[in-house]
Amino acid sequence: MTSKKWMLVALIAAVVIGFIVSGGDELLTLQNLKDNQQLLENWIERNLVGAVLGFVAIYVVVTALSLPGAAIMTLAGGAFFGNIYGLAAVSVASTIGASLAFLVARFLIRDTLRKRYRETVARMDRGIKKDGAFYLATLRLVPVFPFFLINLAMGLTAMKLRTYALVSWAAMLPGTFVFVNAGTQLSQIQSTGDILSAELLLSFALLGLFPLIAKFVVGFIRRRRVYAGWKRPESFDYNLLVIGGGSAGLVSAYIAAAVKAKVALIETHKMGGDCLNTGCVPSKALIRSAKAADTLRHANRYGLESVPVKGSFRNIMNRVQEVVAKVEPHDSPERYRKLGVDCIFGEASFVSPWELEVKHNDGRTERLTARSIVVATGGKPAMPPIPGLEDMNPLNSDNLWQLQEQPERLLVLGGGPIGSELAHAFARLGSKVIQVEMADRLLMKEDVEVSELIRKQFERDGIDLRLSHAAKEFAVEDGEKVAYCEHQGERIRIAFDEVLVAVGRTANTKGLGLSNIGVETLPNGTVPVEEDMSLRFPNVFACGDVAGPYQFTHAAAHQAWYAAVNGLFGQFRRFRVDYRVMPWVTFTSPEVARVGLSEAEAKEQGIAYEVTRYELDDLDRAITESEDYGFIKVLTPPGKDKILGAVVVGSHAGEILAEFTLAMKHGLGLNKILGTIHPYPTWNESAKYAAGEWKRAHAPQGILNLLEKLHGWRRGKNTKTPRSTYAPDRNPTGPK
Structure with missing residues (x-):
């Protein structure tokens, strides 16, 4: 200065x-x-x-x-x-x-x-x-x-x-x-x-x-x-036009059809989007096969004889496609046409805020108009500009599912949720996995202790973790694929058979003609939306991965409600999207599930908090299944039971988290969870026990001391009895 x-x-x-x-x-x-x-x-x-x-x-x-x-x-x-x-x-x-x-x-x-x-x-x-x-x-x-x-x-x-x-x-x-x-x-x-x-x-x-x-x-x-220079049509073909048949688009179209609006959904390829075809459904099917392999390999945990896992990778991938096919009817054009949605296969681009030009897959071209338009074109895997990477024919979350031969040595770029889930799955299926991450830990959006627990599990399962490694170059040397990474100033050589790139996603906006209506994308590739999900024009909306900031299927569906309702009824009332309670799950083993603030975020935002912790090795159901590891951590304001955030690390973490998510959404505190009957023995009892830990830490010691004296006086005793502390009944159903 x-x-x-x-x-x-x-x-x-x-x-x-x-x-x-x-x-x-x-x-x-x-x-x-x-x-x-x-x-x-x-x-x-x-x-x-x-x-x-x-x-x-x-x-x-x-x-x-x-x-x-x-x-x-x-x-x-x-x-x-x-x-x-x-x-x-x-x-x-x-x-x-x-x-x-x-x-x-x-x-x-x-x-x-x-x-x-x-x-x-x-x-x-x-x-x-x-x-x-x-x-x-x-x-x-x-x-x-x-x-x-x-x-x-x-x-x-x-x-x-x-x-x-x-x-x-x-x-x-x-x-x-x-x-x-x-x-x-x-x-x-x-x-x-x-x-x-x-x-x-x-x-x-x-x-x-x-x-x-x-x-x-x-x-x-x-x-x-904003509408200056545009001529509004005197009449419209539809009340709502939806571009994209993924989660956000399907929900938008479903809502419009449910309220008897005339709606069309335009999709270039397959309905269901990434979630059904290349994302959530196939990846969870693969993860389940990997868990089965791990169970067989460690059957001695359950008193059985461990066996070497033998199987066909081709059969595993065929099962993945069978699972996709079984779920597919939920998102099929036949189902949506029965609901009243016109399903159109082709590419759409903007002509005006009310008009789209649609190039059908059969070669026909037509123009369609609507009072409101929803952009729900999703996203695609990002490809970093690393020299030589494209020559490796890299795998990503889109093309991975066509793989028929299991790679013996799989290099995974990225330590976020997608990279970590797939790295763990392939390691459990028998591949030698090398996972490269630029940061010094995995899952950077989670607290350090969460990352550390996952790191230890990955290393136990044989993953070769290369943290603080930055991929700089790819090449083929003597017929072998190699990557060169920089680590603490040194150049590290890593040989591999296939490379899986999982370093994030970018929005699908190519070919939409957004510039025709004066819309520019943001630096991260998404489109700029207002709080009502509108996109520059009050009648044009965007939702899902193309809008951000969250790239989850459930976030896309959540945004789609606001886009559809505001698109159909926004002239009377507009709703602002509510992100206050947004849960997510990383499906590694153990799972990592979170809602609300993490400790790091609370510190960064200057929010006062205290931590209540419950270890899952104390949970009876976890012990019976030999999965007694992990923890629940709940953040609350000092002295209050209001939930600011919760993280669950362990088996069935995604299901356990649902109770905390519901409580946060409706303003219920830990006392309400503690006062709710939970069946025994279940994984969700852990939520009650976590609430009990908070209650124990905030027990009114002064009143308890007085009660101790009262009970002693009623027994006619002057001697002091051992002081007890409050704890919830861990077994409300009776003796085990």
Whole structure:
């Protein structure tokens, strides 16, 4: 930071400290102004010009430095100067102050951000150049964020000062008038009877209604503006057109058909999307075969004779396809046509916000219109630009299921959920698996202890883990495929037969013609959606992997409800998508299931919490199945049983997590779980025992001590009995 910037920071700090020390925050209160109202009015009457200039100067400083009191000063402007002079003074002062804050933020921070986040700032600048004035006006009229944050944030963009000042002045004017007018009426209160005057009631009614009126006006202007240049069809072929037949698209179409809307679903290949054809269903079928192999290999755990696992990999993959075929009718075009959905196979691209051009798989082309359109085109595996990787004919979660020969040496790139699930499955099926991850641990979104438990299990199952390894190059040497990785400055050579790439996913947007309707994708490939899942236009929506931020089948289905309902009924009411309770499961063995905050996230967000832990080696059902390992960890606010987050690591973790997810969704605490009867012996009893651990830690020791003395007194004994602590009944059904 330059000396000039340090001088400015020092000056700002000195003014702020002086404001606090002098009690400025106490002076700029409504009560203080009322207490000194008569005195101030007499002085202003004798010194009107000086009073106005002084008021403007103070207002500018308060606004420029984001000091508390701007709202009170706006009311004071009306109270002491009236509507005309007050509106002029406040309007000019607030614009000057906001512009100064804008310039200060630009001078102090913008250059640093440009260097560190060049691409992000450049994208912001393009957006500001295109729509900046309108969005600034929207924020001023309907302040979603406090004005001081708007002043600082806009200073970091490329918006011109002249544009910023002019738009701010014009957009703040209506709100300024409402506040100033309220101030004029406030100054008239001399008795309790004045409180019921029509003028005062009208002023404060305007104060309350202004945000709603402004929001309606902004929404109306936005709709007119965003649709400018587009001709809306006089009639429509459908109420809803859905692009994509995966989880999000199927749910969107199902909802529309259920409420008797005319809906068409357009899919390029197979209905069911990734989940059915290349994702959840086939991967879980493969994982189950791998678990069976592990059980046979370690049958001695159950008092049986362990046997060497022999089998045909081709048969295993055939079983996977049989499972897919068995589930397929749930997502078939026949089923959806019976529900009332027109299933169309072809490629769709936007012509306008209401019209799609559809190229049918049989070669025909037609144009279809709808009141609303939902984009649900899903995602695909990401392929990192590593030299030589494409020459290896890499496997990924899409093409893996055509594999008929089991690789003897499988290199897995990626330590996230997909890479970890498939690496563990192939290791249990007998492949020698080398798993490469750039980070220093697996499953980076989970807490460190979770990653460590999975790491130990992977190593026990023979996986060659290469953490903190970055793949740099692939090649064929003497007929052998090799990868070169960088690890702590060294170049590591790894030989393999097949490589499976699992380093993330990217959205499917190619060929949609999004640029035809002015939509640009985000840096991660997804499309920018609003809280109602709309996509720039109020009648165009996106959901699922193409929209993010979660890439789960259940998240896609959750978003699809909002997209479909808002698409069909959004003119009457719009719903904002709710991500507060989003569970997920990684199907390694043990499984990792989580909902809500992790410890790392709670610390990062500064949220106070305490941890309740229950070890699954204490659970009777786990012991009977020789799967007594793992734990449950629940985060709660200190002293309260409200669930902030829960993680389950162990067998059947996904099923155990459901109880915590339900409790979080409906605001039920651990006491409610503890008070619920759970059948014995089941895996879900572990949720009750975890709640019991919390209860034990928060048992009222004072009351328990008094009860101990009471019971002793009732027995006629003066001797002390051993102190007991509260614990839930671990076996409510009786003796084992």
